[in-house]
Amino acid sequence: MIPATVFAGRTLALFGLGGSGLATAKALQEGGASVLAFDDNPDSVARADSEGVTTGSLREADWSGFDALVLSPGVPLTHPKPHWTVDLAHAAGIPVIGDVELFSRERERHAPLAPFIAITGTNGKSTTTALIAHCLTSAGRDTQLGGNIGVAVMTLDPPAEHRHYVVECSSYQIDLAPTLRPTVGILLNLSPDHLDRHGTMEDYAAIKARLVRGSRTAIVGVDDDHSRAIADWLTVDNHRILRISQNEPVSDGVFLDGRMLIRRQPGCADRLFSLEGIGSLRGRHNGQNAAAAVAALESVGLSDAEIQNGLNTFPGLAHRMEQVATAGRVLFVNDSKATNAEAAAPALASFERIHWIAGGLPKEGGIASLEPFFGRIAKAYLIGEAAPAFAATLGERIPYEISGSLDVAVSHAARDAGATGEDEVVLLSPACASFDQFRNFEKRGEAFRDAVRSLDGAMPIGKE
Numbered sequence: 403m404i405p406a407t408v409f410a411g412r413t414l415a416l417f418g419l420g421g422s423g424l425a426t427a428k429a430l431q432e433g434g435a436s437v438l439a440f441d442d443n444p445d446s447v448a449r450a451d452s453e454g455v456t457t458g459s460l461r462e463a464d465w466s467g468f469d470a471l472v473l474s475p476g477v478p479l480t481h482p483k484p485h486w487t488v489d490l491a492h493a494a495g496i497p498v499i500g501d502v503e504l505f506s507r508e509r510e511r512h513a514p515l516a517p518f519i520a521i522t523g524t525n526g527k528s529t530t531t532a533l534i535a536h537c538l539t540s541a542g543r544d545t546q547l548g549g550n551i552g553v554a555v556m557t558l559d560p561p562a563e564h565r566h567y568v569v570e571c572s573s574y575q576i577d578l579a580p581t582l583r584p585t586v587g588i589l590l591n592l593s594p595d596h597l598d599r600h601g602t603m604e605d606y607a608a609i610k611a612r613l614v615r616g617s618r619t620a621i622v623g624v625d626d627d628h629s630r631a632i633a634d635w636l637t638v639d640n641h642r643i644l645r646i647s648q649n650e651p652v653s654d655g656v657f658l659d660g661r662m663l664i665r666r667q668p669g670c671a672d673r674l675f676s677l678e679g680i681g682s683l684r685g686r687h688n689g690q691n692a693a694a695a696v697a698a699l700e701s702v703g704l705s706d707a708e709i710q711n712g713l714n715t716f717p718g719l720a721h722r723m724e725q726v727a728t729a730g731r732v733l734f735v736n737d738s739k740a741t742n743a744e745a746a747a748p749a750l751a752s753f754e755r756i757h758w759i760a761g762g763l764p765k766e767g768g769i770a771s772l773e774p775f776f777g778r779i780a781k782a783y784l785i786g787e788a789a790p791a792f793a794a795t796l797g798e799r800i801p802y803e804i805s806g807s808l809d810v811a812v813s814h815a816a817r818d819a820g821a822t823g824e825d826e827v828v829l830l831s832p833a834c835a836s837f838d839q840f841r842n843f844e845k846r847g848e849a850f851r852d853a854v855r856s857l858d859g860a861m862p863i864g865k866e
Contacts, residue, residue: 403429404560408507410434413467415460417487418474419446425554426472426501427455437472438463440487460487465494475500475550475574481601500578502571505555507581513561517702520549520582521694522571522613523590523623527551530590530691531570532719533683537699537712538566550575566702573600573609586698587617590646590690592628607632618642621697623690625649644701646693648686656697658689663696675710681725681733681863682718685752717864721847723749727860732819734812734854737831738847743771746833750775753827757781757815759808762834762846764788769795769833776800780826781818783811787838808839808846812853828854 406429416427419441427439427450440460441447447457471491478485479498491498509516521531528551535547546558549569559565569584576582577600592607600606607628614620614636620643622633636643645655656665663675675696677683683692692713699709718724724736735753740746742765750756750772760769761784768791782802784792789804796802805811812828819826830850832843840846855862 403432404505404508404556404558405433406430406435406504406508406556407433408504408511409469412436412469413438414470414472415440415463415465415468415487415491416472417441417460417485418477419443419450419455419457420474420476422501422554422556423474424450424453424455425557426474426504428453429504429556430472431455438468460490465490465496468494468496470496471498472504473498473500473578475572475578478599479574479577481599497580498578499580500575501555502549502569502575503579503581505558505567505569506579506583509561509567510581510583513563513565515563516561517566517586518584519566519568519586519588519698519702520571520584520613520617521569521588521590522573522576522610523588523629524593526590526687526691526694527570527572529688529719529722530588530694531568533691533695533712533716534698535568536716537695537704537709538568538702540712540715541704541708571613573606576613577609579612582613582616584613584617586619586621586701587614588621588694588698589614589623589629589632590694591623591626592632593626603628611635614643615639615641619644619701621646621655621694621701623647623694624652625690644697646690646697648690648693656693658686658693663689663693665696665700673706675706675713677713680713680716682716682723683713684723685748687748688723721843723752724847725863726851726854727857727862729816729857729859729861730820731824732816732826732828734816734828734850734860735830736847736850736854737829738836738843738850740831740833741765741835741843743767743769743833746831747772747775749829749831750778753829754778755780755824755826757783757819757826757828759783759785759805759811759815759828759830759850760832760834761785761788761792762832762836762840763838764791764834768792772833781815783815785811785832785839786834788834792833808849809853812850812857816854816857 413436416439538545550572551570645652647657665673721738836846
């Protein structure tokens with residue numbers, strides 16, 4: 403835990419007692435602050451009480467006695483309207499901050515030179531965050547991984563000059579972190595997302611831009627208009643900026659050329675990093691993620707050999723293009739995290755011949771947008787509520803069966819793929835939510851793993 407000493411001897415209101423909120427409340431109390439915490443969920447309040455956090459009604463509290471409101475990132479700050487605690491904080495004239503802001507202040511106070519890499523973007527954040535942390539760890543660096551990736555940032559080890567922090571930041575967290583000043587800030591890409599919480603695309607982009615604007619070195623993807631505009635603005639503002647691209651060469655930065663990453667800078671020879679044979683980094687989208695990682699790791703002092711070794715040994719993230727097993731010449735890939743068509747597209751683009759398991763609780767738009775990839779599909783195995791609609795979209799162009807359940811789909815796809823005697827891929831990339839048959843996409847991915855690994859001849863890849 404990181405004791406939040408910056409508020410020692412002061413009194414704070416805290417709203418939101420989920421995982422990160424509870425961890426933040428404990429960190430504040432450990433650092434010597436007085437905290438009055440609350441949540442609309444009585445179970446969360448009861449858990450906080452049982453773990454020693456002081457709770458009470460913030461509606462009835464005297465807000466003139468608070469020095470700040472610490473807000474969990476899932477609670478609305480501005481849109482569709484501010485949460486009632488935000489209104490009370492504004493009326494009392496006190497700041498509204500989040501856990502990433504507390505981390506930033508603690509680092510600045512105790513170890514301002516501790517390398518801090520912060521990652522944001524609409525897509526690819528978690529993979530890039532995990533890849534950077536893996537490369538640092540494999541190179542022997544003391545590495546702390548946290549933030550939006552699922553590890554509350556205040557649960558990490560306290561700041562120290564030798565310690566490297568790799569933190570995934572959502573737009574919600576950035577919005578609550580006015581003094582965010584990473585050593586390296588990464589903005590991967592921008593596309594419309596969370597507009598119900600930010601109002602407009604312009605506001606969403608402006609919030610994301612804060613992360614790289616405050617960084618010592620800014621790494622920005624230039625494959626979409628909004629991110630490119632931010633990169634150009636930072637250049638005019640005389641920031642140290644490295645551009646990354648999966649589509650075109652850049653003059654100072656890292657770009658993808660086939661399965662090679664090229665680090666180019668003025669006056670220096672190009673340096674090359676290979677992605678050949680790295681199954682966890684298949685696809686152009688992962689080329690951008692790896693380009694960001696290379697630029698960041700170089701910026702904090704890793705050698706080319708250390709970076710390449712980290713790339714080579716990256717196991718990937720669970721449920722995101724996760725290589726599960728092989729059976730003969732068939733590779734089984736778990737992409738359960740693909741809960742809509744846009745998310746499934748990168749996986750379909752990554753293989754030439756696919757036995758595709760798709761379906762679940764359908765999202766608006768179905769799979770019509772995936773038509774450019776239909777030529778890669780040897781056969782589709784459709785499951786869940788979406789199966790009839792997906793079958794109608796595939797029509798007579800693509801062979802399919804309505805398998806119904808995931809275990810049947812795995813069994814039939816394995817049989818058909820194995821019968822060809824060629825290199826084949828069985829891909830779970832559902833383009834649907836999981837809630838018709840599974841509690842979440844993780845449970846769906848685990849069921850896929852179990853079904854695959856129970857097949858005759860299956861050879862697991864990596865760890866559970």
